[in-house]
Every structure is written in structure tokens, then in C-alpha cells.
Amino acid sequence: xxxxxxxxxxxxxxxxxxxxxxxxxxxxxxxxxxxxxxxxxxxxxxxxxxxxxxxxxxxxxxxxxxxxxxxxxxxxxxxxxxxxxxxxxxxxxxxxxxxxxxxxxxxxxxxxxxxxxxxxxxxxxxxxxxxxxxxxxxxxxxxxxxxxxxxxxxxxxxxxxxxxxxxxxxxxxxxxxxxxxxxxxxxxxxxxxxxxxxxxxxxxxxxxxxxxxxxxxxxxxxxxxxxxxxxxxxxxxxxxxxxxxxxxxxxxxxxxxxxxxxxxxxxxxxxxxxxxxxxxxxxxxxxxxxxxxxxxxxxxxxxxxxxxxxxxxxxxxx
Amino acid sequence: xxxxxxxxxxxxxxxxxxxxxxxxxxxxxxxxxxxxxxxxxxxxxxxxxxxxxxxxxxxxxxxxxxxxxxxxxxxxxxxxxxxxxxxxxxxxxxxxxxxxxxxxxxxxxxxxxxxxxxxxxxxxxxxxxxxxxxxxxxxxxxxxxxxxxxxxxxxxxxxxxxxxxxxxxxxxxxxxxxxxxxxxxxxxxxxxxxxxxxxxxxxxxxxxxxxxxxxxxxxxxxxxxxxxxxxxxxxxxxxxxxxxxxxxxxxxxxxxx
Numbered sequence: 173x174x175x176x177x178x179x180x181x182x183x184x185x186x187x188x189x190x191x192x193x194x195x196x197x198x199x200x201x202x203x204x205x206x207x208x209x210x211x212x213x214x215x216x217x218x219x220x221x222x223x224x225x226x227x228x229x230x231x232x233x234x235x236x237x238x239x240x241x242x243x244x245x246x247x248x249x250x251x252x253x254x255x256x257x258x259x260x261x262x263x264x265x266x267x268x269x270x271x272x273x274x275x276x277x278x279x280x281x282x283x284x285x286x287x288x289x290x291x292x293x294x295x296x297x298x299x300x301x302x303x304x305x306x307x308x309x310x311x312x313x314x315x316x317x318x319x320x321x322x323x324x325x326x327x328x329x330x331x332x333x334x335x336x337x338x339x340x341x342x343x344x345x346x347x348x349x350x351x352x353x354x355x356x357x358x359x360x361x362x363x364x365x366x367x368x369x370x371x372x373x374x375x376x377x378x379x380x381x382x383x384x385x386x387x388x389x390x391x392x393x394x395x396x397x398x399x400x401x402x403x404x405x406x407x408x409x410x411x412x413x414x415x416x417x418x419x420x421x422x423x424x425x426x427x428x429x430x431x432x433x434x435x436x437x438x439x440x441x442x443x444x445x446x447x448x449x450x451x452x453x454x455x456x457x458x459x460x461x462x463x464x465x466x467x468x469x470x471x472x473x474x475x476x477x478x479x480x481x482x483x484x485x486x487x488x489x490x
Numbered sequence: 491x492x493x494x495x496x497x498x499x500x501x502x503x504x505x506x507x508x509x510x511x512x513x514x515x516x517x518x519x520x521x522x523x524x525x526x527x528x529x530x531x532x533x534x535x536x537x538x539x540x541x542x543x544x545x546x547x548x549x550x551x552x553x554x555x556x557x558x559x560x561x562x563x564x565x566x567x568x569x570x571x572x573x574x575x576x577x578x579x580x581x582x583x584x585x586x587x588x589x590x591x592x593x594x595x596x597x598x599x600x601x602x603x604x605x606x607x608x609x610x611x612x613x614x615x616x617x618x619x620x621x622x623x624x625x626x627x628x629x630x631x632x633x634x635x636x637x638x639x640x641x642x643x644x645x646x647x648x649x650x651x652x653x654x655x656x657x658x659x660x661x662x663x664x665x666x667x668x669x670x671x672x673x674x675x676x677x678x679x680x681x682x683x684x685x686x687x688x689x690x691x692x693x694x695x696x697x698x699x700x701x702x703x704x705x706x707x708x709x710x711x712x713x714x715x716x717x718x719x720x721x722x723x724x725x726x727x728x729x730x731x732x733x734x735x736x737x738x739x740x741x742x743x744x745x746x747x
Contacts, residue, residue: 224583225583226579226582226583226737227737228737245587246585246587249583249584249585250585252583254580254583256576256579256580258575258576259576260576260577260579260580262503262507262577264506264507264510264511265503265506265507269503269506272499273499273500273502273503274580275499276495276496276498276499276500276502277496277499277500277580277581277584277586278492278496278584278585279492279493279495279496279584279585279586280495281492281494281495281498285495
């Protein structure tokens with residue numbers, strides 16, 4: 173049986189007195205698409221840098237395809253493709269020179285490097301921009317160059333720190349098309365972080381971090397199910413009364429206080445209209461919709477209160 | 491071999507960057523000639539140095555080393571730039587490791603140092619008469635000096651995190667290295683403390699070696715200067731390896747049984 177793509181046990185990192193990552197347990201099977209979600213400062217980048225061998229763990233262990241990230245750095249790095257939060261592109265070099273530089277860094281030399289660069293330019297629709305200095309590219313194209321740069325040496329695991337941040341929908345679509353092709357054709361494992369939560373919907377697994385701790389790890393569907401079958405958004409003067417009525421008549425699994433009211437996760441059947449009309453009509457907003465990863469995110473990482481009886485306290489453990 | 495390929499990639503990139511920053515490159519090329527013209531000509535009228543035909547001839551090897559020193563050390567600024575703007579992380583995450591990254595950077599900085607010093611050396615017949623053998627010895631001294639200066643530049647740049655910091659620190663380092671090297675005046679008449687500093691300044695030995703190569707009187711044996719310069723280079727490279735990336739240092743320690 174082949175080794176998992178990522179296997180972390182009690183992985184943690186401190187920066188002086190600050191505990192950036194507490195003790196993360198994580199198993200990612202080869203070929204999976206895994207989203208790492210959490211607020212700024214949750215420990216996402218630290219997790220990625222630890223797995224990328226760029227930080228030493230303060231505690232715990234991590235293996236990439238069975239290789240220890242501390243003891244076998246070179247072997248791990250050969251199988252990794254990395255995209256950092258800031259594009260690693262040299263503005264003084266052309267697109268082609270940037271890619272050639274990255275190919276050589278990965279150990280591809282001569283004709284092999286040129287072939288890899290040429291293929292990458294074609295795949296990413298960058299051929300017409302190959303001779304353009306990178307500083308003249310838009311943010312979107314720079315990010316795409318960065319993405320294909322990470323794939324030049326055909327890595328088995330891509331670690332992408334907010335790969336689509338700042339991209340317009342067109343470039344975001346291009347970026348995901350590239351990643352989908354890599355996964356489909358090569359079975360590449362992808363671990364990525366994002367603040368654009370719908371991007372995590374197609375994931376095989378989503379890992380939620382908050383304050384350096386794992387606060388959820390499951391499929392998107394399973395995570396959504398923990399906040400309820402549907403979510404009600406209620407706002408207005410009667411929001412508190414409606415919430416009280418809902419709690420009396422339904423299985424409320426999630427309550428998030430919003431600026432003008434509440435976001436309420438409900439499980440099972442409930443007497444919806446009666447609850448609302450009985451509590452008053454002073455609502456300026458009432459929306460019924462399916463649960464989203466946004467709800468899960470708020471519930472696990474910030475303001476939400478998950479009903480303890482719902483058993484929603486998911487530990488990120490092996 | 492992947493390390494060689496990576497080193498080649500880093501050198502090619504650094505040289506491309508250096509040649510595209512034309513104003514910086516031209517400034518570096520013009521600097522030594524301005525010193526020769528303004529400082530050399532000014533002091534030529536009032537200063538004489540024992541055993542040398544003119545102050546111009548005396549200062550010439552010093553200016554040659556100065557051109558090399560500034561060229562090589564300032565090229566190391568790209569290391570700080572890369573650290574600040576994320577390119578360094580890309581290099582450190584490559585399979586090649588810190589030593590290959592540093593070697594690539596050092597070779598590129600050395601090449602720029604040789605270019606800037608070499609341009610000064612071309613004009614040697616206008617300042618003093620030298621034999622072909624002396625010219626070849628001068629080239630060898632130039633190469634060794636550039637190698638040492640490039641590694642010293644990396645050592646200075648290694649712990650720095652911003653380009654602004656580098657600009658401040660490099661001035662604190664470059665000018666003492668230059669002024670206490672015997673490049674512009676003999677150090678044997680300096681106060682004892684400053685003379686002591688000059689003795690531990692590696693640039694002193696680069697200047698003395700160059701001076702000797704071009705047929706001028708020297709303070710040290712050429713062999714001694716070569717040994718000091720090579721030792722400085724090896725030590726500075728090792729120190730740079732340690733300072734450059736504390737995370738890697740830890741890994742190196744852990745990997746040993």
C-alpha cells in the first residue's frame with residue numbers, strides 16, 4: 173500500500189512565545205484535493221511551510237509520501253510544487269526566463285527545461301506573453317505564471333497558499349482549470365488555502381483551523397451537515413423573538429449573531445412559517461437556504477455557537 | 491546534476507538582473523574612474539609614497555580592488571531583495587539546498603566584481619608600466635579578491651531582512667573595509683589600534699596582493715595574502731551558511747547521527 177501524501181501527527185510550531193500552530197493531526201491520501209480554511213493568523217501558512225520543509229516543527233512530525241519533512245528534505249522537495257501567498261516572480265525577467273529559472277532550480281537542465289517551459293507556456297495560454305517582462309503582467313497573469321512555475325517539474329503534491337487571491341473570475345477559472353488538469357492527468361495531490369470558501373466545495377476534504385488549532389476536518393458535505401439541513405438568515409427588530417420561537421419549535425444547531433440579526437442552522441422539520449408569524453413581522457430580511465461552508469467557517473472559527481448536543485465539535489485527528 | 495543546474499540557473503538569473511539594471515551597472519563602472527580622476531589627481535599634487543612613482547600609481551591598485559569590492563558586495567544586495575520579495579523562499583524550497591543557492595549567488599557577484607575591476611585593469615598602461623606577467627598576476631589577484639568580496643557581501647546580507655537595512659549596513663561595512671585597507675594611503679603610519687584593524691581586514695590583503703602583482707612594494711608576502719584571502723573566503727562562506735537560514739541550520743544539526 174502506498175504512503176499517504178501527507179501524514180502529520182501533533183504537528184506544531186511556535187514563534188517565540190506565540191503558538192502559531194498547536195498540534196495538528198492530518199492524513200491526506202494521494203490524489204486528494206484538500207482545502208485549508210481559517211481566518212488570518214489561524215495557522216494555515218505555518219502548516220504549509222512546515223509541510224514544505226521551510227520551517228522546522230516545534231513539536232510533532234510530518235511525512236510527505238512517507239518521507240520525513242525534517243530528515244529527508246531533499247526527497248520531499250523533489251515531490252513538492254509550492255505557490256506562496258506572494259507571487260515568486262522576478263519582475264526584471266521575462267515570463268519565459270522566470271519559468272526557465274524555476275525549472276533549473278528544480279534540477280531540470282538544458283533541453284528538458286526548455287521543453288517543460290514551452291509546454292507550460294502553451295498549457296497556460298502564456299505563449300504570447302513569453303517574452304514580456306513579468307513586471308508588465310497583470311496580477312492575474314503573474315499568478316498564473318506562478319502556478320505553472322510550481323508545476324514545471326511535475327510534482328506529486330502541490331501546496332498552494334491562497335493561489336487565487338486577488339484574481340478576477342476569469343483568471344480564477346483559468347487557475348482551477350490548470351489544477352484540475354494536473355489532478356486528472358497526473359493524479360497530483362493538492363493542498364490549498366483560500367478565503368474564497370466556494371472554492372473548497374469540490375474538495376475531497378476540508379480542514380478548518382482557528383487560533384492554531386484544528387477545529388474541523390471532513391468532507392464539505394459532512395461539515396455542512398453539522399450546522400443543519402438548512403440555514404435561516406433573519407434580520408430586523410423581531411429577530412430575537414423569532415430566534416426564541418425557532419428554538420422552541422425546531423432543532424437549532426447553529427446560531428450566529430450577525431450585524432442585524434442571526435444566522436440560524438436548523439435540523440429536521442420545523443414549524444417555520446408559524447414560528448415567524450407568531451413572533452411578529454418586524455423582520456427586514458428572512459432567507460431560507462442550504463448550509464454553506466461559510467456557515468461552517470463562522471461556526472467553527474468565529475462567532476458561531478454550535479449546539480453541544482449536535483456533536484459538532486469535530487477534532488482534526490487521525 | 492541538479493545542484494550544478496540550479497547554480498547555473500541562479501548565476502544566469504543574477505547576471506541577467508545585473509545587466510538589466512543599467513544605471514546601477516554604469517554607476518558601478520564609473521565610480522572607480524571618478525576616484526582615480528578626482529581623488530587621485532587631487533592627492534597626486536600633494537602626496538608621495540615611498541617606492542612608488544606617483545600617488546596615481548599608488549592608488550591605482552587600491553581603486554582596482556575598490557571597484558571589485560563595491561561590484562561584488564553590492565551585487566549581494568539581490569539576496570536581501572529576494573528575501574524581501576519572496577524569491578529566496580522559492581530557492582530555499584528547491585531540492586538543491588542552501589549551499590547551492592549561496593554558491594550561485596557568490597559566483598554571480600564575483601563575476602560582476604571581476605567585470606568592474608577588470609574594466610579598471612584595462613587602463614593600467616595609462617597609469618603605470620607593467621609586464622605581461624604582471625598583468626596576468628593582476629588578473630589572478632582580481633579574481634581572488636572578487637571571490638572574497640562576493641562571499642563577504644553574502645555574509646553581510648545573510649541576516650538582513652529588508653533592502654533598507656542593507657543600504658545602511660553596507661555603508662557601515664564597505665567604507666571601513668576600504669579606508670582601512672591601504673587602498674588609498676599606507677596603513678603603516680596609522681595609530682596602533684587602526685593599524686590592528688587594518689591587519690584583520692581581508693581587503694588589506696587583497697590590496698597588498700594586487701599591489702605586488704602590479705610590481706609595487708608590498709607589506710606582506712604574496713603567499714600569506716593568498717592564504718588569508720582563501721581562509722577568509724572559506725570561513726565567510728561557512729558563517730553565511732549558518733546565518734543565512736536558521737531553519738536549515740537546525741536541520742543540518744538534526745541530520746547528523
